[in-house]
Amino acid sequence: MPDASAARHDPHPGDAIARYLAATGPVYGALTRLVSQVSLLLLLSDDRRLSYTGAAAARTLAQETETALAALPVPAAVGRHHWMLSQAMDRLSQVLKRLRRGRMDAAAFARLIRLVRSAHELLRLAALPEAGLSLADLRRACCSCVR
Amino acid sequence: MADYSIHVLEYARTRNYPKAALVYGAFEEVRVTLPYSYILLRGRGHVALVDVGYSHKDHGKYLAEKYGIENWRPPRTVLSECGIAPEDVDTVFITHAHFDHFGNVEDFPNATFYIQREEIERWSWVLSLPDRMRWMTASLDPASILHAAELSAVGRLKWVDGCWEDVIPGVDLHLARDSHTYGSMWVAVRNDGAKVSQDVWVLAGDLVVQFDNIERDGSLIDVETMYNPGAQTVGSYTNIIIAMAAMMKLVGHEARRIIPVHEARLGERFPSRISREDLRISEICLADGAVSAVKS
Numbered sequence: 001m002p003d004a005s006a007a008r009h010d011p012h013p014g015d016a017i018a019r020y021l022a023a024t025g026p027v028y029g030a031l032t033r034l035v036s037q038v039s040l041l042l043l044l045s046d047d048r049r050l051s052y053t054g055a056a057a058a059r060t061l062a063q064e065t066e067t068a069l070a071a072l073p074v075p076a077a078v079g080r081h082h083w084m085l086s087q088a089m090d091r092l093s094q095v096l097k098r099l100r101r102g103r104m105d106a107a108a109f110a111r112l113i114r115l116v117r118s119a120h121e122l123l124r125l126a127a128l129p130e131a132g133l134s135l136a137d138l139r140r141a142c143c144s145c146v147r
Numbered sequence: 148m149a150d151y152s153i154h155v156l157e158y159a160r161t162r163n164y165p166k167a168a169l170v171y172g173a174f175e176e177v178r179v180t181l182p183y184s185y186i187l188l189r190g191r192g193h194v195a196l197v198d199v200g201y202s203h204k205d206h207g208k209y210l211a212e213k214y215g216i217e218n219w220r221p222p223r224t225v226l227s228e229c230g231i232a233p234e235d236v237d238t239v240f241i242t243h244a245h246f247d248h249f250g251n252v253e254d255f256p257n258a259t260f261y262i263q264r265e266e267i268e269r270w271s272w273v274l275s276l277p278d279r280m281r282w283m284t285a286s287l288d289p290a291s292i293l294h295a296a297e298l299s300a301v302g303r304l305k306w307v308d309g310c311w312e313d314v315i316p317g318v319d320l321h322l323a324r325d326s327h328t329y330g331s332m333w334v335a336v337r338n339d340g341a342k343v344s345q346d347v348w349v350l351a352g353d354l355v356v357q358f359d360n361i362e363r364d365g366s367l368i369d370v371e372t373m374y375n376p377g378a379q380t381v382g383s384y385t386n387i388i389i390a391m392a393a394m395m396k397l398v399g400h401e402a403r404r405i406i407p408v409h410e411a412r413l414g415e416r417f418p419s420r421i422s423r424e425d426l427r428i429s430e431i432c433l434a435d436g437a438v439s440a441v442k443s
């Protein structure tokens with residue numbers, strides 16, 4: 001989401017943005033996977049019959065992603081983009097933290113669902129499929145053979 | 148007698164699609180038109196859908212620009228051709244969690260969704276694997292699992308464990324494990340309501356994407372037709388062929404009773420019309436007393 005006023009301060013804004021996008025790809029991918037994993041943990045806490053032992057894996061992925069996100073080179077022009085990713089990360093971390101505390105009532109559960117939904121919404125807004133930042137990997141989807 | 152009307156409703160399409168992706172081994176063959184559709188099932192007091200299509204909001208622009216998918220229309224527009232609103236739909240069967248089948252969940256506020264438990268569990272397992280194994284997550288939208296969590300929170304998600312008979316009267320759900328996806332489901336409609344039915348329709352999800360998957364020319368090996376699965380699978384071709392054999396047994400080996408949703412030639416086999424939005428509506432069968440949605 002380059003914004004022109006900020007880009008003026010960088011003599012080579014294009015390079016910096018390209019570097020940012022390249023480094024962001026894996027982080028964005030991890031965030032989309034976290035959405036799935038956190039959603040599944042929510043499902044699990046709601047439906048005891050589901051078998052899933054991914055809580056620890058999700059927490060590890062969350063920590064790694066948080067670290068990687070903080071380490072990204074962020075030129076001013078893409079500050080807003082990076083902020084959206086950080087906000088999504090923050091929401092997912094909140095959900096993971098709350099899930100660790102155990103059982104909750106329906107209202108608390110609904111709040112967590114809303115947090116994941118808004119994280120997903122932020123990722124949707126931050127998607128740049130041409131740069132490889134896309135919610136779903138559709139490169140091998142049933143339509144991707146059309147060139 | 149027939150309990151249900153069944154209509155295949157196209158909601159988008161792409162032209163120039165390589166046949167080899169739809170029929171494994173058809174490398175020399177022409178490109179074809181690939182429709183995206185869901186299936187409307189009405190009868191016995193129910194309005195049901197098999198799959199809900201993808202959401203333009205999430206992927207539409209990218210798909211349109213990158214892959215030439217045209218003419219996407221929302222469920223409200225597509226269903227209106229049959230006099231139905233999304234709010235009328237009470238039941239949704241999700242054949243599998245690919246983005247083009249399990250996307251438009253929010254559009255159906257009054258529906259209970261049925262999906263195989265293994266489909267969601269195994270996708271989630273795949274998502275926890277290292278990046279170098281990510282091939283297995285193709286076509287999966289992370290929002291699918293979020294959709295499932297949202298539906299579960301409001302009591303509108305029903306897990307299916309393998310087979311489920313009479314999920315609504317005369318409608319059975321079947322699992323094809325490790326096939327097109329990890330927990331692909333197909334739907335059988337016993338349209339005379341009989342336990343051993345003489346009037347079965349199979350709604351095959353992506354286990355059968357085109358007629359050729361079950362009616363491939365078999366002259367090479369001296370049979371009339373043979374099974375030939377599509378090329379896209381994370382499971383096994385063997386499991387797809389076994390599912391096809393089970394479907395064919397159920398329909399008394401009458402291949403036309405197996406309905407593929409990515410088949411552009413449904414109009415050659417069933418009464419159909421093109422809507423104002425240039426999308427095909429195919430009438431697979433009509434319930435007793437129902438009015439045709441394709442003939443005026």
Ligand SMILES: [Zn+2]
Pocket residue numbers: 142243245327353
């Ligand atoms: Zn599929």
